[in-house]
Amino acid sequence: MIVPDTAEKIKSMEIRGAGRIGRAAAEALRDHAVSLSARDPGSFRQEMERAAAILLATRPTAVSLPNAVHIVMAGLEGATSAEAAQAGVIRRAEEFIRSSQNAVEQIAKFGASHIRDGDTILTHCNSEVALGCIIEAHRQGKEIEVFATEVRPRNQGLITIRTLNDAGIKTNFIVDSAVRSFIHDIDLVVVGADAVTVNGAVVNKIGTAQVAHSAREARVNMIVAAETYKFAPRTILGELIRIEERAGSEVLPDEIARTLPHVTVRNPAFDVTPANYIDLIVTEKGAIPPQMAYVIIRDYLGWGIDTFHETFGPESPNGE
Numbered sequence: 001m002i003v004p005d006t007a008e009k010i011k012s013m014e015i016r017g018a019g020r021i022g023r024a025a026a027e028a029l030r031d032h033a034v035s036l037s038a039r040d041p042g043s044f045r046q047e048m049e050r051a052a053a054i055l056l057a058t059r060p061t062a063v064s065l066p067n068a069v070h071i072v073m074a075g076l077e078g079a080t081s082a083e084a085a086q087a088g089v090i091r092r093a094e095e096f097i098r099s100s101q102n103a104v105e106q107i108a109k110f111g112a113s114h115i116r117d118g119d120t121i122l123t124h125c126n127s128e129v130a131l132g133c134i135i136e137a138h139r140q141g142k143e144i145e146v147f148a149t150e151v152r153p154r155n156q157g158l159i160t161i162r163t164l165n166d167a168g169i170k171t172n173f174i175v176d177s178a179v180r181s182f183i184h185d186i187d188l189v190v191v192g193a194d195a196v197t198v199n200g201a202v203v204n205k206i207g208t209a210q211v212a213h214s215a216r217e218a219r220v221n222m223i224v225a226a227e228t229y230k231f232a233p234r235t236i237l238g239e240l241i242r243i244e245e246r247a248g249s250e251v252l253p254d255e256i257a258r259t260l261p262h263v264t265v266r267n268p269a270f271d272v273t274p275a276n277y278i279d280l281i282v283t284e285k286g287a288i289p290p291q292m293a294y295v296i297i298r299d300y301l302g303w304g305i306d307t308f309h310e311t312f313g314p315e316s317p318n319g320e
């Protein structure tokens with residue numbers, strides 16, 4: 001039951017935020033491996049692949065999910081017994097969870113160094129790593145103030161302002177459409193990411209691209225906090241990140257929508273901010289200009305253009 005339960009929580013966004021989704025998937029795979037009683041490595045693998053497929057089908061955009069699953073499932077490689085396969089998965093899952101937690105801490109330190117004493121920061125949505133940078137800057141004694149957006153339709157901004165309030169950080173709560181009105185009060189935009197493509201574009205909560213547009217027009221710097229496992233290897237071969245479109249009822253209640261037969265509610269959960277709108281991507285390996293995304297994918301995730309072809313064959317541009 002562990003895997004379907006975690007999958008349901010990810011789908012309904014009870015578990016949300018790209019990093020948390022990745023860790024929850026790793027935990028679910030680990031617990032599933034512990035619960036399996038398969039006798040041979042072949043059937044163990046089959047059971048694990050079934051579980052992985054259920055998790056992968058939950059939400060399509062956050063690349064932390066397939067990256068976490070890929071890293072954990074690599075624990076099956078070379079196992080000659082079910083016990084070895086089980087041990088491999090458990091070890092890989094625990095390593096991923098630990099390194100993800102370390103990455104969050106490391107990014108907070110690197111990110112905080114880009115926040116100056118006296119800065120007013122704008123953040124959009126609720127990103128564990130973006131908030132980590134802001135809270136670390138505050139912890140270091142820097143006098144900062146934050147503008148946080150509401151984040152329609154799921155109102156993740158509420159989680160953000162609670163966290164900032166608990167940390168004792170002076171915070172202003174604004175509707176998403178007020179960003180341009182306040183942009184001249186802002187020194188720095190700090191957001192998270194659900195995916196980073198090979199050309200340095202950042203996929204993040206819907207509205208991020210509008211924030212970036214306002215920031216650029218006002219010459220306000222924008223930094224993105226993203227662990228290396230949010231970089232998307234398959235974009236090397238031109239695969240696009242799928243933007244999740246969620247139920248219209250998140251935007252307009254069904255009872256109202258029913259009375260408006262000519263109206264279709266559109267509810268994309270994410271948008272794409274081009275690399276040239278972003279000054280830095282802060283990863284746990286250091287801060288890079290977005291144009292260096294391929295280096296992260298190749299050197300830290302281990303996917304080069306050639307490895308893709310070795311694994312999937314040149315005839316498959318989507319890496320399927």
Ligand SMILES: O=P(O)(O)OC[C@H]1O[C@H](OP(=O)(O)O)[C@H](O)[C@@H]1O
Nearest residue numbers: 016017018019127128129192193205
């Ligand atoms: O991993 P961390 O930095 O916490 O979150 C990264 C991003 O994931 C979230 O997506 P959602 O709320 O799950 O749709 C937001 O878009 C947020 O910026």
